[in-house]
Amino acid sequence: MANITIEIVTDGNIEQCRDLCNELMAFQKSKATIAPEAFDSMNFDTRLKSSFKRSLHSQLVVVKDDEKPVGYVFSTIDRVSDGDKSYIPDWAPVKIGEKVVGLYPDWDDLPEKVGCLSQLYFRDEYRGMGLGSKLIGMAMEWLGSFPDCDLAFVYISNGNDDAYDLYLRKGFVYSHDVFGGFIKAACHRFKNDKEDIKMGKNYDVMNIGTFKGNLAEKGRVMARQKLNLTGSEISFNYTPSGQYTPFVHAHKLNEEVYIVVSGSGKFMVDGEEFAIQEGSIIRVAPAGERAIKAENEDLVYICIQAQAGSLTQATNDDGIILESKASWMES
Ligand code: ZN
Numbered sequence: 617m618a619n620i621t622i623e624i625v626t627d628g629n630i631e632q633c634r635d636l637c638n639e640l641m642a643f644q645k646s647k648a649t650i651a652p653e654a655f656d657s658m659n660f661d662t663r664l665k666s667s668f669k670r671s672l673h674s675q676l677v678v679v680k681d682d683e684k685p686v687g688y689v690f691s692t693i694d695r696v697s698d699g700d701k702s703y704i705p706d707w708a709p710v711k712i713g714e715k716v717v718g719l720y721p722d723w724d725d726l727p728e729k730v731g732c733l734s735q736l737y738f739r740d741e742y743r744g745m746g747l748g749s750k751l752i753g754m755a756m757e758w759l760g761s762f763p764d765c766d767l768a769f770v771y772i773s774n775g776n777d778d779a780y781d782l783y784l785r786k787g788f789v790y791s792h793d794v795f796g797g798f799i800k801a802a803c804h805r806f807k808n809d810k811e812d813i814k815m816g817k818n819y820d821v822m823n824i825g826t827f828k829g830n831l832a833e834k835g836r837v838m839a840r841q842k843l844n845l846t847g848s849e850i851s852f853n854y855t856p857s858g859q860y861t862p863f864v865h866a867h868k869l870n871e872e873v874y875i876v877v878s879g880s881g882k883f884m885v886d887g888e889e890f891a892i893q894e895g896s897i898i899r900v901a902p903a904g905e906r907a908i909k910a911e912n913e914d915l916v917y918i919c920i921q922a923q924a925g926s927l928t929q930a931t932n933d934d935g936i937i938l939e940s941k942a943s944w945m946e947s
Contacts, residue, residue: 640737647775651709687738689751731759731768860909871924879915
């Protein structure tokens with residue numbers, strides 16, 4: 617058997633994936649440990665067809681065996697309005713009034729247009745043929761071809777750990793938990809010239825511009841999703857003189873280190889307040905109830921968060937001196 621062809625659907629015939637989409641929803645339900653019943657309202661009509669209509673652009677790639685559809689990948693480019701950020705669909709297993717992150721993360725700099733690798737499925741008997749990689753590759757190529765869209769999400773329903781691992785291997789990084797973990801979202805950032813991000817095999821480099829120019833304008837730049845950081849989150853913050861974050865916060869797992877680059881202000885932990893200025897470095901344990909304020913001068917600070925207790929070796933224990941040389945070293 618196996619006379620496999622892969623076709624990009626250009627005639628709008630999405631109906632050919634009706635059965636496959638319904639199978640995917642049933643498969644996700646069978647894997648789910650959180651609210652499997654929520655999948656009962658998901659089917660071809662509510663998921664693929666509605667999304668195909670609603671999105672700015674969409675691409676459906678179908679795998680056929682002897683002209684019969686056996687798998688597909690469906691991707692979209694969507695506009696994210698403010699309403700979308702807090703939107704909770706009917707099927708979301710969320711209690712009324714519960715505050716959860718939805719389909720989109722609560723980043724300050726979430727772009728207006730985002731890509732989504734929405735659905736990937738092929739039947740069991742076609743596993744082990746590299747179809748998953750091939751389809752993800754085609755979806756990513758299409759998503760990356762939009763010059764005004766540099767970020768793509770993929771949503772993995774709970775319990776589908778194999779799929780999550782596959783996406784991580786394909787260059788996605790964890791983004792956020794949707795509806796309290798019912799869905800896990802991962803993201804991938806495409807090369808973006810205007811933000812000056814460069815990606816290499818073993819590195820990512822970005823330039824956020826000058827602190828007093830570019831950062832002052834933006835207020836905050838988060839580095840994790842731009843640099844694909846896997847062990848920490850780093851934010852660069854500019855708080856004008858006299859201003860402050862209007863709430864006190866703590867963390868569940870992460871220890872934070874605040875590094876004051878310039879300016880001066882006040883810091884509070886668990887009700888205790890102290891002055892900070894250029895050169896102040898403050899570690900706060902996850903449970904610490906913290907707040908920060910700029911006083912007489914604008915405050916520029918970097919905040920690094922990483923899971924408390926996760927560091928098991930550092931510097932001399934972890935570093936390896938190598939024989940290779942940089943061009944500026946004498947050989
Ligand atoms: Zn924090």
